[in-house]
Amino acid sequence: xxxxxxxxxxxxxxxxxxxxxxxxxxxxxxxxxxxxxxxxxxxxxxxxxxxxxxxxxxxxxxxxxxxxxxxxxxxxxxxxxxxxxxxxxxxxxxxxxxxxxxxxxxxxxxxxxxxxxxxxxxxxxxxxxxxxxxxxxxxxxxxxxxxxxxxxxxxxxxxxxxxxxxxxxxxxxxxxxxxxxxxxxxxxxxxxxxxxxxxxxxxxxxxxxxxxxxxxxxxxxxxxxxxxxx
Numbered sequence: 001x002x003x004x005x006x007x008x009x010x011x012x013x014x015x016x017x018x019x020x021x022x023x024x025x026x027x028x029x030x031x032x033x034x035x036x037x038x039x040x041x042x043x044x045x046x047x048x049x050x051x052x053x054x055x056x057x058x059x060x061x062x063x064x065x066x067x068x069x070x071x072x073x074x075x076x077x078x079x080x081x082x083x084x085x086x087x088x089x090x091x092x093x094x095x096x097x098x099x100x101x102x103x104x105x106x107x108x109x110x111x112x113x114x115x116x117x118x119x120x121x122x123x124x125x126x127x128x129x130x131x132x133x134x135x136x137x138x139x140x141x142x143x144x145x146x147x148x149x150x151x152x153x154x155x156x157x158x159x160x161x162x163x164x165x166x167x168x169x170x171x172x173x174x175x176x177x178x179x180x181x182x183x184x185x186x187x188x189x190x191x192x193x194x195x196x197x198x199x200x201x202x203x204x205x206x207x208x209x210x211x212x213x214x215x216x217x218x219x220x221x222x223x224x225x226x227x228x229x230x
Contacts, residue, residue: 005169005171005199008169008200008202009196009199009200010143010200012199013196014141014189014193014197015189015192015193016029016189016193021189022187023099025188025189026099026189027103028188029071029185029188029190030070030103032188033071033073034071034076034077036190037074037077037136038073038077040222040223040224041074041136041137041165042165042221042222042224043074043077043078043081045220046165046226047078047082048081050163050228051132051161051163052081052085052087054160055087055089061090062088062089062131063090063092063129064078064089064090064091064092064134065091065094065123065130065133065157065158066078066093067094067133067134067135067138067150067154068094068135068136068137068141069093069094069104069115070097070100070137071100071103071104072093072109072115074136075093075113076113078134079091079110089112090112090114091112091113091114092113092114092116092130093113093115093116094115094116094117094118094119094120095117096118097117098117100117101116101117120150120153120154120157121149123153124153124156128157129157129158130159131158131160132158132160132163133154133163134163134164134165135150135154135165137197138164138166139164139166139201139202139207139227140200144210147211148210148211151164151210151211151212151227154229161229161230162227162229163226163227164227165225165226166201166225166226166227167198167201167223167224167225168225169198169199169200169201169202169203170198170223173198176223177195177198178191181194201225202225204217204225208227211227212229214229215228215229215230
């Protein structure tokens, strides 16, 4: 249980969310996410435990929606994992932030990944559905009532499973990240925004009180908080 960071500091805003932030630093931040998320976000484990076992039909293409995809690094990583497993997976990466969408448009994406600039609720209204719905580092951006709305929308478009992966609020996580990123990731928002994100994040108990009763909330190494549908 956090002691210094007993409560979420929702007044903090990440620098990269500022419409007037340094565009060069923003581009570098998107590029650095590749390394940060591969090292710390634990998507390899989540894919093999919660996604791959539900993809047993080799004759069909499964669909996955990445909500708040940012620079698209998680979508690209999951695409690589699926290919290695021989799973046919088409990923739709969405983000309402035009700068994130523009960054993804610069990438050479495989034809198994589609980038769209829109909100999740737009897809709910359109009646679209996907086998899996995921997000990475989206929950800590939200207010409590927005978490419930996100869960509702994700549940409406997911036919198999929802997986929300985020940070857990912890003094140890904050301290280790502060030390581990000192002098690294220069001219980007990685360090400053990462420390702010940790102070905005939830504890397991806080998140469990906000997601649907049938969902599971678990803490994974290192300092990860995962909410998922059954």
